[in-house]
Amino acid sequence: MPPTGVAMRDARQQLFDAAERILLRDGPNALTSRAVTTEAGCAKGVLHRHFADFDAFLSELVLDRVGRVGAQSAALLDAAGTGTVTDHLVSALTELFSSVAVAIVGLITFRDDLRTRLRASGRTGIPILSEATTMIASYLAAERELGRIAGDADVETLALTLIGSGHLLFAGREGAAPEADAVGKVVRSVMGGILRT
Missing domain, CATH: 1.10.357 (Tetracycline Repressor; domain 2)
Structure with missing residues (x-):
């Protein structure tokens, strides 16, 4: 897991993969922006640089899948x-x-x-x-x-x-x-x- 602040290659995909792991392991209740960025090993701001808000992230996750x-x-x-x-x-x-x-x-x-x-x-x-x-x-x-x-x-x-x-x-x-x-x-x-x- 990369330390917070380290540049991520294909950040969107890493965030999607992190969200998928959380969903499979802990269910939808556990899926928060903080949980996703922690799972991906990045700062919370990374998610918000790529998506307008958390629901936009989730919508893109669904469409990706x-x-x-x-x-x-x-x-x-x-x-x-x-x-x-x-x-x-x-x-x-x-x-x-x-x-x-x-x-x-x-x-x-x-x-x-x-x-x-x-x-x-x-x-x-x-x-x-x-x-x-x-x-x-x-x-x-x-x-x-x-x-x-x-x-x-x-x-x-x-x-x-x-x-x-x-x-x-x-x-x-x-x-x-x-x-x-x-x-x-x-x-x-x-x-x-x-x-x-």
Whole structure:
């Protein structure tokens, strides 16, 4: 940890990473500007040099983490037509919810000002969960086009169900994520007779 006052390379990313560690370790109640700068090993003023206020920082943190879902979505779409649909969905849900996504949802729920700021930026729904739902729906639509799921499958409803079930499965856990078998059971139950492969 660099001493206070030492120049930081990519200060924004270091602050985001520090906030993520706090969220994962201690939850949204512990996330303060002082906690973030202490965790990052920098002076409190560093945060305020890069962001108008703490809610602006939190908003940018959420948007940065939403960007990660975009990268995951591209990889999932590239996997369409390969392997099994169930395995891809289990991997996608596990990657999504083993990350900071569950903690970000808690943070958005916990902070009214953050929700207001995110809505003002044109975001609808709960950031990360909304993008994750779009990711799963797009993947399922691609698999439907390839004939690997039923042609009449309602991919939007399936995606909502998978994301909601996945969030509930991963939320509130201390420590280890659920076993892959538990995630697979949820995926197989939701997808039921829709799978063609």
